[in-house]
Amino acid sequence: MASDSPILIRPAAPGDAQQVVEALLRNRDHMRPWGPIRPADFFTAQAQAHRIADPSVRIWHLRDGDLVVGQAVLSTIVLGPFRSASLGYWVDAGYTGRGLATRLVEEVCRAARDDLGLHRVEAATVLANVASQRVLRKCGFEMIGTAPDYLHIDGAWRDHHLFQRILHNGPPNTAP
Numbered sequence: 001m002a003s004d005s006p007i008l009i010r011p012a013a014p015g016d017a018q019q020v021v022e023a024l025l026r027n028r029d030h031m032r033p034w035g036p037i038r039p040a041d042f043f044t045a046q047a048q049a050h051r052i053a054d055p056s057v058r059i060w061h062l063r064d065g066d067l068v069v070g071q072a073v074l075s076t077i078v079l080g081p082f083r084s085a086s087l088g089y090w091v092d093a094g095y096t097g098r099g100l101a102t103r104l105v106e107e108v109c110r111a112a113r114d115d116l117g118l119h120r121v122e123a124a125t126v127l128a129n130v131a132s133q134r135v136l137r138k139c140g141f142e143m144i145g146t147a148p149d150y151l152h153i154d155g156a157w158r159d160h161h162l163f164q165r166i167l168h169n170g171p172p173n174t175a176p
């Protein structure tokens, strides 16, 4: 159960897999309108452990004691002259409205710039996801367009607002 300790952000660890499953199950209704339909085996510790171990993605968790109460995922990490990645995130329904997504996105952007040397992070939201758009704007993202039928979300191809944040304008092979 929730503890009195502060809510922490830390990189995902292999031992988090079962706690992620529990969070995903607790938050199925909360996330359904904004995410893809997942196969049943997505909600297993094995699948989540595999995802955490995938070297092509980076995952961070918000933790309240033993609970995982939020997650951010950097995927499609491209180097070369692009040095860009795609960001997705969620916060447990019982923890929203406290600035936690904003903290999480800020920390991921810091790591993307300082640790991964990326130039840019992008994110996309369905048009109705005003809370997520607000998080992105608070974190310095700007809307760069609207893409029709962009992602398959909650059972249909949905238009999305596209956002990006430029992290630094140094040379492409170094962090600032």
Ligand SMILES: CC(C)(COP(=O)(O)OP(=O)(O)OC[C@H]1O[C@@H](n2cnc3c(N)ncnc32)[C@H](O)[C@@H]1OP(=O)(O)O)[C@@H](O)C(=O)NCCC(=O)NCCS
Residues within 6 Å of the ligand: 030, 031, 034, 089, 090, 091, 092, 095, 096, 097, 098, 099, 100, 101, 102, 103, 124, 125, 126, 129, 130, 131, 132, 134, 135
């Ligand atoms: C979107 C989500 C990540 C926000 O998490 P959170 O921890 O509540 O976010 P924060 O508290 O950092 O900021 C939320 C902001 O949105 C605002 N907001 C929330 N609901 C809103 C609404 N319906 N209309 C307008 N603004 C809204 C809040 O007031 C706050 O802005 P403020 O600080 O200026 O007051 C969370 O609701 C969530 O996980 N939703 C389901 C999954 C999801 O949508 N993921 C993103 C997919 S792109």
